[in-house]
Amino acid sequence: MLRFAVALWLALACAAQAGPEADQTIRLINLEAQMQVARAEGLSHAETLNSDMLDGHGGRLWDSQIDGIYDAARMTEDARPAIEAIDPAILARLNLFLGSDLGQKITSLELAARTAMMDKDSEAAARSAFESLQGSDDPRLKVAREIIETGDLIERNVSTALNASYQFYRALVDGGAYKMTEDQIISEVWSQEEALRTDTESWLMGYLLLLVQPLDADDRATYLAFLKTPEAGALNAALFDGFGTVYSDLSYALGRVVALNIRALGDGSSEL
Incomplete structure (x- = not known):
């Protein structure tokens, strides 16, 4: 019955007229709010870099530079083209589910879970919950694993993170803060792969686990059925493409600003 319901909304949406579907998709997934979370994560990361790489001497100029890099409105626009590249007919079918009560509930839960994971204590508790459930037959664990497998989420996230790391190191070198060959940069980035995975x-x-906790069994099943559709796969790929572009650009810009500040505080470049 649940799979029939998903098939039904797909069939109904086939008749939808073409229109500004991408704008609606972007609104329904609350992309700007997602980028606000990414901005907050970036600002937190920048504080760590200031402490670790600049000995806390970044100051007001550093704060201004970082604020300019993590511009949520620009980040949203940079991710937009990947979604706009999806066929409007596919977007129309997506929007019917995304705009449903369950679709909007899941969007809200995604943002809430992502925000919760920014708090160190909440993140530690969530990771601990995962560890405690390993090897059990808890239905939440099964659903979470199936979501990961369906969207190839580990591989896609690792790839995005490794590319962002590469751009950061490249920017440090381009900015004259460190001396590294291309092979050294690649080796350094790949050395992080196992721990990152x-x-x-x-x-x-x-x-x-945080996301699916408030959903009942029927909602979880419907959500999984949706994620396994070609339409959801297209959106997943577009989001990774869009966020990948954003994180790549942010990492390079961040590396150049770090390099600029290192050179301003020190004397030339050094070996990494």
């Missing part, structure tokens, strides 16, 4: 799985599972 383990951390990504733990984070994703904790996040998804």
Whole structure:
């Protein structure tokens, strides 16, 4: 019955007229709010970089530079083209589910879970919950794993993070803060892969357990059925493309600003 319901909304949406579907999709997934969370994450990361790489001497200029890099409105616009590239007929079918009560409930839960994972204590609790459930037959664990498998979420997230790391190191070198060859940069980035993969799985599972907790069994089943449609797959790919572009650009810009401040505070470049 649940799969029939998903098939029904797909069939109904086939008759939808073409229109500004991408704008509606962007509104329904609350992309700007997602970018506000990404901005907050970026600002927090910048504080760590200021402490670790600039000995806390960034100051007001650093704060201004970081504020300019993590511009949520610009980040939203930079992610837009990947969604606009989806066929309008596909977007129309997506929007019928995304605009439903369940679709909007899931969008809200995604943002709430993502926001919760920014708090260190909440993140630790979510990761701990995942660890405690491993090896059990808890239905939430099964759903979370199926969501990850359906969207290839670990591989996609690891790839995005590795590329962002590469751009950051490249920017440090281009900015004259460090001396590294291309091979050294690639080697340094790939050395992070195993630890990054383990951390990504733990984070994703904790996040998804938070997300699916308020959903009942029928809602979880319908959500999974939706995620397995070609339409949801197209949106997933577009979001990773869009966010990948955004994070790549942000990481390079951040690296250049770090390099600028290192050079201003020190004497030339050094080996990393």
